[in-house]
Amino acid sequence: DSGVTQTPKHLITATGQRVTLRCSPRSGDLSVYWYQQSLDQGLQFLIQYYNGEERAKGNILERFSAQQFPDLHSELNLSSLELGDSALYFCASSVSQDYSYEQYFGPGTRLTVT
Amino acid sequence: GENVEQHPSTLSVQEGDSAVIKCTYSDSASNYFPWYKQELGKGPQLIIDIRSNVGEKKDQRIAVTLNKTAKHFSLHITETQPEDSAVYFCAASMRGRDDKIIFGKGTRLHILP
Numbered sequence: 690d691s692g693v694t695q696t697p698k699h700l701i702t703a704t705g706q707r708v709t710l711r712c713s714p715r716s717g718d719l720s721v722y723w724y725q726q727s728l729d730q731g732l733q734f735l736i737q738y739y740n741g742e743e744r745a746k747g748n749i750l751e752r753f754s755a756q757q758f759p760d761l762h763s764e765l766n767l768s769s770l771e772l773g774d775s776a777l778y779f780c781a782s783s784v785s786q787d788y789s790y791e792q793y794f795g796p797g798t799r800l801t802v803t
Numbered sequence: 804g805e806n807v808e809q810h811p812s813t814l815s816v817q818e819g820d821s822a823v824i825k826c827t828y829s830d831s832a833s834n835y836f837p838w839y840k841q842e843l844g845k846g847p848q849l850i851i852d853i854r855s856n857v858g859e860k861k862d863q864r865i866a867v868t869l870n871k872t873a874k875h876f877s878l879h880i881t882e883t884q885p886e887d888s889a890v891y892f893c894a895a896s897m898r899g900r901d902d903k904i905i906f907g908k909g910t911r912l913h914i915l916p
Binding site: 792 | 848896
């Protein structure tokens with residue numbers, strides 16, 4: 690158990706809909722990272738927040754957005770969903786904003802868009 | 804931007820033999836190279852990492868080597884055991900410049916009895 694929690698574990702929704710994925714980092718960690726894992730694209734970095742502020746952006750679509758709240762939990766919002774958005778979404782947390790610190794991954798949310 | 808290539812995509816080795824997974828990166832400014840192991844139904848977990856000022860690092864049966872000139876790094880697992888069966892990801896990142904972490908596409912390692 691990494692100490693990072695993600696809800697829900699599974700999510701099935703239809704195209705065009707909007708969903709919110711939630712992540713609670715390990716106690717004491719200030720950085721939260723979001724990743725998308727699909728079969729053909731591997732693990733894609735989406736976005737990083739550090740202590741409530743956006744720190745870095747990766748391959749995140751404009752239809753996706755995220756935020757980190759004062760209690761440090763984070764939410765990833767996915768809108769106008771398409772079939773291709775079906776994937777595993779992981780969040781990870783780290784004590785530092787620096788990438789050279791270990792990231793602890795949550796168990797993931799499996800999103801299925803039908 | 805940075806690109807990380809990982810090979811092979813699938814690897815089968817006999818239990819007790821060694822396994823080697825190789826990655827190459829494109830941006831010479833990359834300075835941190837972690838390796839993650841992902842077991843079925845779980846999130847990735849860091850198993851070893853290496854920084855650009857070091858050529859080799861070892862932790863029990865796992866070792867990582869880095870060749871900065873050739874821009875490649877490798878994961879070596881010796882005396883493989885059934886519990887080593889998993890998907891392994893390499894990654895490359897740099898500190899302080901265009902901060903991103905780029906993962907390879909993964910290697911599925913099968914340990915054969």
